[in-house]
Amino acid sequence: MSGDDKVISINKNTGTAKRPLTLKDVSIASGVSEMTVSRVLRNRGDVSDATRAKVLKAAKSLGYVPNKIAGALASSRVNLVAVIIPSLSNMVFPDVMTGISEVLDDSPLQPVVGVTNYSPEREEQVLFEMLSWRPSGVILAGLEHSDASVAMLKSASVPVVEIMDTDGEAIDAVVGISHRRAGREMARQIVKMGYRQIGFLGTKMSMDHRARKRFEGFTEALAREGIEVVDQEFYDGGSSLAKGREMSARILERSPELDFLYYSNDMIAAGGLLHLQESGIDVPGQIGLAGFNGSEFLEGFSLQVATMDAARRDIGREAARIIAERSDGSLQGTGQKIELEPRLQMGDTLRRR
Amino acid sequence: MSGDDKVISINKNTGTAKRPLTLKDVSIASGVSEMTVSRVLRNRGDVSDATRAKVLKAAKSLGYVPNKIAGALASSRVNLVAVIIPSLSNMVFPDVMTGISEVLDDSPLQPVVGVTNYSPEREEQVLFEMLSWRPSGVILAGLEHSDASVAMLKSASVPVVEIMDTDGEAIDAVVGISHRRAGREMARQIVKMGYRQIGFLGTKMSMDHRARKRFEGFTEALAREGIEVVDQEFYDGGSSLAKGREMSARILERSPELDFLYYSNDMIAAGGLLHLQESGIDVPGQIGLAGFNGSEFLEGFSLQVATMDAARRDIGREAARIIAERSDGSLQGTGQKIELEPRLQMGDTLRRR
DNA sequence: GTGTTTCAGGTTACCGCTAACGAACTTTGC
DNA sequence: GCAAAGTTCGTTAGCGGTAACCTGAAACAC
DSSP, X not given: XXXXXXXXXXXXXXXXXXXXXXXXXXXXXXXXXXXXXXXXXXXXSOOOHHHHHHHHHHHHHHTOOOOHHHHHHHHTOOOEEEEEESOSTTSSHHHHHHHHHHHHTTSSOEEEEEEOTTOHHHHHHHHHHHHTTOOSEEEEEOSOOOHHHHHHHHHHTSOEEEEEEOSSOOSSEEEEEOHHHHHHHHHHHHHHXXXXXXXXXXXXXXXXXXXXXXXXXXXXXXXXXXXXXXEEEEEOSOOOHXXXXXXXXXXXXXXTTOOEEEESSHHHHHHHHHHHHHTTOOTTTTOEEEOSBOOGGGXXXXXXXXXXXXXXXXXXXXXXXXXXXXXXXSSOSSOOEEEOOOEEEOTTTSSOO | OOTTOSOOOOOSSSOOOSSOOOHHHHHXXXXXXXXXXXXXXXXXXXXXXXXXXXXXXXXXXXXXXOOHHHHHHHHTOOOEEEEEESOSTTSSHHHHHHHHHHHHTTSSOEEEEEEOTXXXXXXXXXXXXXXXXXXXXEEEEOSOOOHHHHHXXXXXXXXXXXXXXXXXXOSSEEEEEOHHHXXXXXXXXXXXXXXXXXXXXXXXXXXXXXXXXXXXXXXXHHHHTTOOOOEEEEEOSOOOHHHHHXXXXXXXXXXXXXXEEEESSHHHHHHHHHHHHHTTXXXXXXXEEEOSBOOGGGGXXXXXXXXXXXXXXXXXXXXXXXXXXXXXXXXXXSOOEEEOOOEEEOTTTSSOO
């Protein structure tokens, strides 16, 4: 029995392959060994210009697409970076992704995104899936992970960069801002501007550790001035302008004495702004406002809401840089820590006139 | 020379592997063959409950993570679906992704996202990269692709679903809405409500084929009523409220006679709304407005801007369903076409009072 | 002319896993 | 009691590439 009796229908240009092409097909078509084809396609090793041209021509005319699965297995190099984030619809992670892509585009690495929906169990699953592809690095949001997740990451022996947050203990490298500090700075500024009756509006914080840390920093700094948060309002589900409106209405009905509203993100802060304006409340004279994230879309409103830029793009860029440089060997060691500065933007809603 | 002289430091629980674990490690630890371990881990074939338990225990205690690269090569099954979209920061693709994930979560498949930034060359690159992982299916936005891209897709012999748009010729399956029709319906409704002096504001449309088709449908339907678009205003770069404001200001300065503004997306439409309201213009009495996408955040404004829902989630769901069912064999054949209904939402800005 | 490099390319042995087959042992039927 | 049919598990041979080594011919030195 011959081993060569498979039906092989090679197709020129027409592009209707029955059986996926392999290196062998290209090697036959160009009359050299598979190894030489491999060398040409990866620009590695010594190949004469003549054969190189021959091989490239054959590969192109066949429409050969290399099989990275096989390549990765053989070379045990996988040029993927796992990026694990809680959500895409968040307005913050697309920015982080942009930063990551900017850097990885100049490297052989490619990001692969996994979304956890703020669920630790889901994070564990996604992480397991991702690690089973043996990526060159992992970037993941936050410092809080299940024990199993931490164990997997530690034993995976790949560069790990935890992003967004620097308040806590990292597995390996970290890039982010201190949310506790962001909360403190905002609190100090609010008090400095003369506001005293302060309300807080945000997500139910059991899931969102960064919002919680901001809140902790916030109340801590207020406490130091002898001030307490007067009232709080929480929501769950996604952020929206409408939610910001409703929450603002509710908290003000309950606590009409409030003179400042601190929101856990810009979307609900903007909703709050719209509500206050329509209720004929003077912003920032009667009530001041602040959000968080430094979202670009705040620029569109009649008043620029005070906020704090979370340096999202930079976080993405730095995280990707660490992975890229560690994976090409230009950066040695582990455990790098990059703490970026949250930049306060006073806008128009954090000053009494 | 023995082949077994590699330094192997097995680590229980502590998770500080020197050498990544393989099936063999688990097989040794549990005293069965690699094949049996493989069967247990994939829930396939006959394994007694006793050995199953033994193997699972060993795998867990070692912290074994299977190597999908090797598995995929051996079984020539790769449970990845390539999803290729123009942008993440768009507010529309996150919704599509949500739909895709909803469906794929109930299947063994996993989405992998690639972003093209509306560039055909980049699309070609990303596609090549993705196909070299031999995915089980490809979902990509739009019907317009480079010749090389089309050739790759055709010869890849995997299910391909082009999404968002149904106006044109598909490579294989399509799921989307007719943007031409969406434009037409909006035009008819605008005229029906009595508006006559109509302006258009949108992206430079050389890149964005769907915006172009909407515009074509729009002008076509207007023409049938003997009406022409009075003035147009274009922008490039990302959409933002601020841009919507500026553009609206400019077009109204140039053409103060306008009584309706049709925007190519909801973000700039909302910006326009804010501008008009602050300029003391009566909306929709003096000037009417409409956007496109059915974005949720429109609900937060004092007036609900008229828009047309693009069924983004459903598009994602249906596309994923086609891939999933074709890949598990429950759906036969190729070239499925699903045209969804764009739903007009009149809101408050498309009625003269 | 002989020995040493250099260059261009081929050979061989895996990478870690799974499909396909087959063997040993147990159960069932009569 | 023995053959037929399960059940459970092991063996073998790749999947499509690449690392590492090897070979033959040409180029160079002296």
